[in-house]
Amino acid sequence: MIVKKRRRPLPLTVLSTTFVLLWVLMAAFPFIWTVWGSFKVEQDFFSRDSWWFAIEGPRTIAQTGSAFTGDGYYGAWVLRDFFSSVVNTIIVTVSVVVISLTFGTLGGYALARSGYRYTFWLLMLALVFRAMPHITLVSGYLLPFFEMNIWGHLPTAIIVLVAINQPFTLWMLHSFFLSIPKDLDESAMVDGCSRFQAFRMVVIPVMWPGVITTGLFSFLLAYNDFAVTAMLLSQPNQTMVPKIASFLGTIQQEGNVMFAVAAVVSATAPLFVLVMFFQRQIVSGLTAGAVKG
Amino acid sequence: MPHKAFFAFIMPSLLAMLLFIALPIVSVAVQSLYVQHERVVTEVETCAPFAGCTTETRVDAEATEKLRHAEPLGRFNGFGTYLDRNHLATAEIGAILADNAGFADIASRIYNLPFYRALAFTLTYTFVVTPLAMLLGFCIALGVNAIPPFYKGPVIFFSLLPMIVTPLVGALILYWMSSPQGILGATLQSLLNDPTLSLKSSAVLTWVTLLVYGIWHNAPFSFVVFYAGLQTVPHDTLESAMIDGANRWERIRFVVIPHLMPLATFVALVQLMDNFRVFEPIVGFSAEANATSLSWSIFNDLRGQVDQLFGSAAATSMLTIVGVVILLSPVLVRTWREFNRR
Amino acid sequence: MAEIRLKNVSKRWHNFVGVNNFDLDIADREFLVLLGPSGCGKTTTMRMIAGLDDISEGEIWLGDRMVNNLEPKDRDISMVFQSYGLYPNMTVYENIRFPLRVRKVPKELHHEKVMQAARMVELVDFLERRPAALSGGQRQRVALGRAIVRQPAAFLMDEPLSNLDAKLRVSTRAQIKNLQHTLKVTTIYVTHDQIEAMTLADRVVVMNRGVIQQVGTPTDIYDNPANTFVASFIGSPAMNLVSGDIENGTFRGPGITIAGLQTNVKGPVTLGFRAEDASLVSEGGEFGAEVYSMELLGEATMASFRIGDQLVSIKSGKEYRAEIGDVVHAAIPASICHLFDTDTGVRIARTPGN
Numbered sequence A: 001m002i003v004k005k006r007r008r009p010l011p012l013t014v015l016s017t018t019f020v021l022l023w024v025l026m027a028a029f030p031f032i033w034t035v036w037g038s039f040k041v042e043q044d045f046f047s048r049d050s051w052w053f054a055i056e057g058p059r060t061i062a063q064t065g066s067a068f069t070g071d072g073y074y075g076a077w078v079l080r081d082f083f084s085s086v087v088n089t090i091i092v093t094v095s096v097v098v099i100s101l102t103f104g105t106l107g108g109y110a111l112a113r114s115g116y117r118y119t120f121w122l123l124m125l126a127l128v129f130r131a132m133p134h135i136t137l138v139s140g141y142l143l144p145f146f147e148m149n150i151w152g153h154l155p156t157a158i159i160v161l162v163a164i165n166q167p168f169t170l171w172m173l174h175s176f177f178l179s180i181p182k183d184l185d186e187s188a189m190v191d192g193c194s195r196f197q198a199f200r201m202v203v204i205p206v207m208w209p210g211v212i213t214t215g216l217f218s219f220l221l222a223y224n225d226f227a228v229t230a231m232l233l234s235q236p237n238q239t240m241v242p243k244i245a246s247f248l249g250t251i252q253q254e255g256n257v258m259f260a261v262a263a264v265v266s267a268t269a270p271l272f273v274l275v276m277f278f279q280r281q282i283v284s285g286l287t288a289g290a291v292k293g
Numbered sequence B: 001m002p003h004k005a006f007f008a009f010i011m012p013s014l015l016a017m018l019l020f021i022a023l024p025i026v027s028v029a030v031q032s033l034y035v036q037h038e039r040v041v042t043e044v045e046t047c048a049p050f051a052g053c054t055t056e057t058r059v060d061a062e063a064t065e066k067l068r069h070a071e072p073l074g075r076f077n078g079f080g081t082y083l084d085r086n087h088l089a090t091a092e093i094g095a096i097l098a099d100n101a102g103f104a105d106i107a108s109r110i111y112n113l114p115f116y117r118a119l120a121f122t123l124t125y126t127f128v129v130t131p132l133a134m135l136l137g138f139c140i141a142l143g144v145n146a147i148p149p150f151y152k153g154p155v156i157f158f159s160l161l162p163m164i165v166t167p168l169v170g171a172l173i174l175y176w177m178s179s180p181q182g183i184l185g186a187t188l189q190s191l192l193n194d195p196t197l198s199l200k201s202s203a204v205l206t207w208v209t210l211l212v213y214g215i216w217h218n219a220p221f222s223f224v225v226f227y228a229g230l231q232t233v234p235h236d237t238l239e240s241a242m243i244d245g246a247n248r249w250e251r252i253r254f255v256v257i258p259h260l261m262p263l264a265t266f267v268a269l270v271q272l273m274d275n276f277r278v279f280e281p282i283v284g285f286s287a288e289a290n291a292t293s294l295s296w297s298i299f300n301d302l303r304g305q306v307d308q309l310f311g312s313a314a315a316t317s318m319l320t321i322v323g324v325v326i327l328l329s330p331v332l333v334r335t336w337r338e339f340n341r342r
Numbered sequence C: 001m002a003e004i005r006l007k008n009v010s011k012r013w014h015n016f017v018g019v020n021n022f023d024l025d026i027a028d029r030e031f032l033v034l035l036g037p038s039g040c041g042k043t044t045t046m047r048m049i050a051g052l053d054d055i056s057e058g059e060i061w062l063g064d065r066m067v068n069n070l071e072p073k074d075r076d077i078s079m080v081f082q083s084y085g086l087y088p089n090m091t092v093y094e095n096i097r098f099p100l101r102v103r104k105v106p107k108e109l110h111h112e113k114v115m116q117a118a119r120m121v122e123l124v125d126f127l128e129r130r131p132a133a134l135s136g137g138q139r140q141r142v143a144l145g146r147a148i149v150r151q152p153a154a155f156l157m158d159e160p161l162s163n164l165d166a167k168l169r170v171s172t173r174a175q176i177k178n179l180q181h182t183l184k185v186t187t188i189y190v191t192h193d194q195i196e197a198m199t200l201a202d203r204v205v206v207m208n209r210g211v212i213q214q215v216g217t218p219t220d221i222y223d224n225p226a227n228t229f230v231a232s233f234i235g236s237p238a239m240n241l242v243s244g245d246i247e248n249g250t251f252r253g254p255g256i257t258i259a260g261l262q263t264n265v266k267g268p269v270t271l272g273f274r275a276e277d278a279s280l281v282s283e284g285g286e287f288g289a290e291v292y293s294m295e296l297l298g299e300a301t302m303a304s305f306r307i308g309d310q311l312v313s314i315k316s317g318k319e320y321r322a323e324i325g326d327v328v329h330a331a332i333p334a335s336i337c338h339l340f341d342t343d344t345g346v347r348i349a350r351t352p353g354n
């Protein structure tokens, strides 16, 4: 005798599955479409006749002889020097992640282990800082930075991003440290470590998952930032996102939007890879904040 | 942990925050009280033969530059900037209130003042996108929770993309698709049978597009948090409810939702903060003609290549900060009460 | 009020058998206890009755309804979970009221019923509290109150006392017994604590590895275990089991010889007797060995002996004293002995006249 699953009525299953499928389509389609279209010429991707052109690419075939073309990528990376902004992005994101995590683990550990009242106030202060729109802070930086002649350099943008990132990093690492029992570092200190040694040799090794998760989010913040990098970096030091924004100003008139499309796809690809490899950490990170926050 | 060790550990982080978050806020506050120098004007008398002498006023570029260099802040203006036409526009509002043709007239005239325009969109965006994105995220979480485990990984992967993508880039991608030559724009044109339809052309459509983008971008966050929350719903309680006679909806209503409530508060808080600084989508959608936000106004003031309006940007920033504090105040007050009770 | 019938019920996950061919009729108003070691399928059986788990095979009848395909809410039962399953966001009052609310019982009856249930479980003073602000025993009583607030066809209780301390367990046990008596509702109660089983049950079902070992009244199970598993599971200490050979009514094992047993068996058997039925004697007896350990229990003294690889315990009066290593004799009359088949463990019935 086969016992039927009677847990979920069929219409409900159909409805919820359709809904999920629809959502996945909504979430994924724009990316698939744009990646596909980035290998076409502009008259296909932005076709006045039919969007079907973007799929088959008749003009692309007419102009380049094949259904796919790397012209957009060539234009962006070589002609428009997208390459150097990629290098800048790498420098900025790596530095931001490393410095943020260093500061953040120290601070988060202190907040998690100190029982005094002021930790609460510091965390609240961090929350308020976290809420500040970045552009309001930028409007505070510009004039002093001009005066001090440090405007436009990569280190300036890096340290600013680190600072902006601190409230979030502190909160997140603080909650991760709270989940590690106090006994661990206390027994290490009884065994003869100093506070810092206990932190470095006993706590950090078991904290790796939390550190990696937090690092991912620091990376995303630095990588996705537009307000700070657009306003604080000079033209040659630009990172990818402001570079893409500057493409829009210049290229659209010249009729080569495809450079921007190619640049957009290039900038998104690393994020895809990131999500693919670190999906679990990202999910756990979002939740860790939620559970403790 | 003793005070000394505590401060040693937290010093780098605290220093960074004080120098680059607290100090800039002070700097913004100071800047907002100043306004850029007027151009130095000199009167030059030119006497040409036969024509007699004429006095001309000219901008003395060199002197202007010198003055700016000497006093980069500009000249003191008190609260003048806050009250001028581009910010709180007290005089203009007074005039509108004194002489108007009904409520609609007041609203439309106030909406024409740049600050209130930006404020209107910012608030609409914040308070429309946040609840709708949370609702959508919750529904997706319920849906994904019910599909076979094998498909959950890929679904979560695709679901994360709209959130993780660079906001400017995400906005651009949707902008291109919704332009009249893009797939969405063209489809809409043919569906509604209106070949001139362009999402950019009307204020309402622009707003709707931006709001849809906002929901698309924000829903995954709620989804992930709620989905994780669903995994920890206490099994016993759920089964008790089943035996007590609760149907599917009542189980969600009485067990699942109460369990997710703390998470929902957290999500709402984070999303309100993030949505209040809405900025990149306006740049990405080139929507500034129909929709501006507070952050965008600041950006616009600072972007001027020749005349960066520091004073004006600072005043808007201060008003934005006040907005943020108002937004956060319920949370802060509540947390403070809870903390004191402990 | 209803009787419950389980007809050859089985539960399988892939090829693991959780419950195998469970066949039992439970009478109306009976207090039935499922007893067995951890993992033997007690919870699974109960969850199938409740409708929380699907049945792989067989039928379950509640009264005259076959409930295999009914949702839990349509089976008209109430259940008390091991970890209570209270609604953390509701007050005690709302928790108890919840079944009435979702079952659309007319509103005007709610208050009276809730108060009546609350009085029964002695919770009237705590009605406005949330579960988080209650002690374990109080939470337990909220779960009970929620179960009794309506008159279900049956109560199911899954180890409801296991989270309580020893003292509270005794008093709550009495309360449950009394409630069942007052309400006269068929009750199935899961436990692995045999004292609970003995004190509460009208009938006990002993299970092992998903299979029923014996069904009977507590005395029945204690006095006439159906096999070596039941014999070694019930009682504290468990029944002594000694393997040996029997011929012509005489059992011979290491250091032990008992005459006057059944004459209808021959060959290897397992002999069982309870520690309190045997007695220590200074001379003679059926058994003699060195004392392995002495335990003072307060009301008695227990001497254990090592026979082969088995431990045999014998109880004696509380003044009895012997040193470890002393050789001691014990009287084990044939009348207190039980015989079990060595291979199958099944009890060898005493033929009348023997």
Ligand SMILES: Nc1ncnc2c1ncn2[C@@H]1O[C@H](COP(=O)(O)OP(=O)(O)OP(=O)(O)O)[C@@H](O)[C@H]1O
Pocket (backbone or CB within 6 Å): C013, C016, C017, C018, C036, C037, C038, C039, C040, C041, C042, C043, C044, C045, C192
């Ligand atoms: N969902 C499941 N999938 C596979 N096996 C399961 C599942 N649920 C229970 N089992 C197995 O079924 C057997 C019986 O489990 P059950 O929970 O009924 O034991 P129990 O008698 O209630 O034990 P305890 O006294 O520890 O509560 C166990 O061996 C368990 O591992």
Ligand SMILES: [Mg+2]
Pocket (backbone or CB within 6 Å): C042, C043, C044, C158
């Ligand atoms: Mg169990």
